[in-house]
Amino acid sequence: MLAARFAIACTVIASASALVSGSPPETEHLKVQLLSDSSSATPGRPLWVGLYFEVEKQWHIYWTNPGDSGEPPRVTWNLPDGFQAGEIQWPAPARLGSGSVVDYGYEEPVLLPIEVRPPAKARLGSTATLSAKVTWLVCRDICVPGKADLTLSLPVRATPSLPSAWHALFEATRSHTPRPMPAGWKANAVSEKDQFVLTIHGASATTALFFPLVEDQIDNAAPQEFNAVKGGMRLTLKKSDRLLKAPETLDGVLEVSSGRAYVVSAPVASPR
Amino acid sequence: MKKIALWVLLAAVALVLPAWAARVGEKAPDFTATDSHGVTHTLSQYAGKYVVLEWHNNGCPYVRKQYNSGNMQKLQREWTDRGVIWLTVISSAPGMQGYVTADEENAYMKQVNAVPTAALLDPTGKLGHLYDAKTSPHMFIIDPSGTLIYDGAIDDQPTPDPASVAVAKNYVSQALTEVMGGKPISVPTSRPYGCSVKYAD
Numbered sequence: 001m002l003a004a005r006f007a008i009a010c011t012v013i014a015s016a017s018a019l020v021s022g023s024p025p026e027t028e029h030l031k032v033q034l035l036s037d038s039s040s041a042t043p044g045r046p047l048w049v050g051l052y053f054e055v056e057k058q059w060h061i062y063w064t065n066p067g068d069s070g071e072p073p074r075v076t077w078n079l080p081d082g083f084q085a086g087e088i089q090w091p092a093p094a095r096l097g098s099g100s101v102v103d104y105g106y107e108e109p110v111l112l113p114i115e116v117r118p119p120a121k122a123r124l125g126s127t128a129t130l131s132a133k134v135t136w137l138v139c140r141d142i143c144v145p146g147k148a149d150l151t152l153s154l155p156v157r158a159t160p161s162l163p164s165a166w167h168a169l170f171e172a173t174r175s176h177t178p179r180p181m182p183a184g185w186k187a188n189a190v191s192e193k194d195q196f197v198l199t200i201h202g203a204s205a206t207t208a209l210f211f212p213l214v215e216d217q218i219d220n221a222a223p224q225e226f227n228a229v230k231g232g233m234r235l236t237l238k239k240s241d242r243l244l245k246a247p248e249t250l251d252g253v254l255e256v257s258s259g260r261a262y263v264v265s266a267p268v269a270s271p272r
Numbered sequence: 273m274k275k276i277a278l279w280v281l282l283a284a285v286a287l288v289l290p291a292w293a294a295r296v297g298e299k300a301p302d303f304t305a306t307d308s309h310g311v312t313h314t315l316s317q318y319a320g321k322y323v324v325l326e327w328h329n330n331g332c333p334y335v336r337k338q339y340n341s342g343n344m345q346k347l348q349r350e351w352t353d354r355g356v357i358w359l360t361v362i363s364s365a366p367g368m369q370g371y372v373t374a375d376e377e378n379a380y381m382k383q384v385n386a387v388p389t390a391a392l393l394d395p396t397g398k399l400g401h402l403y404d405a406k407t408s409p410h411m412f413i414i415d416p417s418g419t420l421i422y423d424g425a426i427d428d429q430p431t432p433d434p435a436s437v438a439v440a441k442n443y444v445s446q447a448l449t450e451v452m453g454g455k456p457i458s459v460p461t462s463r464p465y466g467c468s469v470k471y472a473d
Contacts, residue, residue, distance in 0.1 A: 068406040069468035071430055101406050101468040137333075137432070142369045143467045145333050145432045215463040241295050241404060242423055242461035 027146045029138045030055040034130070034150035035111070037170040038161035041128050041154040044120035047161065048170055049152060050113040051075065051088075051134060053106065059140045060107040063093035065213055067103035067220045070143070073112065073136035080128050082119030089113045091176045092253050092261035093211060102221040104211055111173040122156045129153045178253045178261040185232075187266035191246035194239055198250060198266055201232040205256035208233060210264070213251040216240040246270065294403045294412065296460045300420040301402050305361070307390035308377040313359065320416045322451075323357045324444060326388065326426075327400065327469060329370025329408035330380055333432035334466035338409060339384050341437040344426075348387045351448060360388040363400030365472035370408065371395060397471040407466035411444050415451065422447040424462030 030053055037048035051073065053061055062070040077085045090112065093104040118128065135147045181187065184202040196218065198210065207226050212218050222238035237250075250266045294301055300323075302315045315323065326344070329335055338344040348358050362377065364370035372380065377391050394400055403412055413422035427443055429436035447457045 068464075069466060071432075071465065097468070099471060099473055100401060100404060101471070103468070135431075135433075139467070141470065142331065143333060216461065242463070244296060244461060 027148055028144050029059045029140070030061065030136075030146065032134060032136075032148055032150065034132055034134075034152045035166045035169070036152055036154055036164050037113075037167055039154075039164045040157040040159075040161040041116075041118045041122065042157060042159075042161050043118055043122040043124070045161075046115050046117045047154075048113050049085075049116050049130065050111040050166075050170065050173070051132070051150075052109070052111045052166075052169070053136070054109040055107065055138060058107070059138050060096055060103075060105045061110070061136050061138055063104040063106070063211070064088070064090045065104060065211070065215055067096070067105075068101045070103050070105065070139060071137040073134060075114070075135075076133040078131040078133070079116070080122070080130075082121060083128065083130070084117045085130075086115040086117075089115070089177055091173055092178055092255045095209070095211075097221075100221050104220075111169055113170065113173055113177070118156065124156055124158050126156045127153050128156050176259070176261065178263045181254075181262045181264065185262075187264045189250040189266040189268045191239075191268050191270050196237045196239060196250055196268065198235045198237060198264075199229070199232055200234075200254065200264070203233050203256070204228070205233055205258065208235060208254055208256045210235050210237060211253040211255065213253065213263075214247070216242040217247055217250060217252075218243075294420050294423065296420050296423050298420060299418055300412070300414040302418075303399050303402055305392040305394060305399050307392050308372075308374040308381070309390070310374065311390065313390055313392060315414065315418070318357045318414075319418060321355060321357050322351075322416060322448065323359065323414040324351065324448075325403065325405075325412040325414075326358065326360045327405045327408045327410040328360045328362050328391070329364055329467060329470060330372070331369040332408045332467035335370075335408050337432050337434050337437060338426065339386070341434055342385075343437050343442075344409075345385050345387060347442070347445060350445075352387065352389055354448075354452075356448065358388040360386070360391040361394055361399055361405070362391065363394040363397045363405060364470040365397060366395055368470035368472075369467075370470055395472075397469070397473070400469050400471060405464075405469050407464045408469060409466055410464035410469070413444065413447055413451075421451060421457060422460055423464075424459070425464045425466075428462070430463075430465035 033052045062072045064072050096103040130152045132150045186201040189196045189198045219238040219240050225236040227234045254264045255261045304314045352358050409426045411426050415421045427440035429440040450457050
């Protein structure tokens with residue numbers, strides 16, 4: 001599935017040119033671009049832009065919770081009057097490393113989508129220039145901090161905007177972006193001595209991985225034990241040594257065997 | 273999905289590894305290690321004193337932030353002057369970033385004016401794994417009774433940006449100040465940030 005996703009991305013790159021002015025900045029060990037899902041901005045209508053990172057083979061960047069080491073990319077916007085940008089919508093990451101240090105991040109090309117809201121009074125016929133200061137850490141066995149100033153110019157038009165050359169990449173990314181759990185699923189967790197037992201009632205999968213959204217809730221490097229149970233599935237997660245008190249909720253992204261990812265916030269109970 | 277299958281396999285392998293643990297509030301594991309002058313140090317020999325462990329890698333941008341700004345050296349000077357034992361630990365394996373010979377480490381410390389009590393050379397990663405040190409820097413504090421009282425980051429600025437040092441809240445200084453003043457430590461754990469420790473395995 002991942003392979004298919006990147007095949008789409010690569011096709012898109014080959015055919016793209018419309019909105020990218022000049023070639024993307026060449027930085028150490030990765031290439032980063034600011035892209036738009038649509039070819040114009042419409043006053044009062046949210047649109048999607050994204051930071052598209054292509055890391056060199058064997059290098060990686062990090063997820064919102066980087067895990068045991070590393071640091072996620074960050075963006076600071078300079079936007080036209082009245083424009084607002086939301087948070088990065090992080091696609092589900094991969095587990096990186098297999099020893100006592102385990103991180104969460106991306107070794108493959110990844111689009112980090114961000115919603116931008118143009119104001120209702122954005123002037124028709126004008127050009128909206130979105131400027132982003134982006135910083136990141138890219139690592140292999142060593143780590144290199146990087147930064148880039150990126151801009152994206154979009155014409156402001158009244159007519160509904162057309163998909164940009166990058167639309168397929170945005171669509172492919174959306175299919176991998178964590179979504180709310182299906183209505184029939186219910187998550188809860190029990191705090192035992194050294195571990196959490198996370199149960200997802202109503203879910204069926206042959207395997208699943210939990211990516212913690214909150215630092216130091218679980219031990220990133222510890223094995224996650226998966227069990228299909230009656231009417232659902234169960235993951236046993238070792239607690240972080242730095243967790244001194246059980247949290248009220250266990251928060252993370254659950255990637256299941258279908259490749260879908262879901263946002264989980266499981267109330268934590270203590271065993272009776 | 274191959275990724276998940278691989279992870280399950282790795283998980284099965286990991287299950288047979290010993291469960292090392294250094295947990296705040298519990299007895300810190302004793303260790304024996306050799307410093308860059310060939311001197312042996314044990315944790316137990318420092319019973320009765322506060323001990324700081326600082327995981328180090330001189331090539332890591334997060335470590336360089338601390339040393340290029342002179343902040344780490346300042347902390348070492350300030351706290352060793354007050355009787356704290358400050359042990360820098362290098363767990364990089366030979367061939368990995370941050371690995372140094374004893375002579376190289378002594379030259380480095382002289383060059384950057386580092387003044388820890390000692391720099392422990394841990395190329396096998398034995399001490400690193402004993403404490404489950406994740407990053408450089410990763411900081412631990414052990415109290416005079418041998419109890420681990422801090423495990424985490426050096427400060428609250430998880431970035432290699434040198435400008436962040438000036439605005440950082442230093443968790444190590446805060447914890448030592450609080451505990452020596454008879455107060456509870458307000459931040460006894462935090463996520464250590466930085467480069468992964470460059471273990472052989």
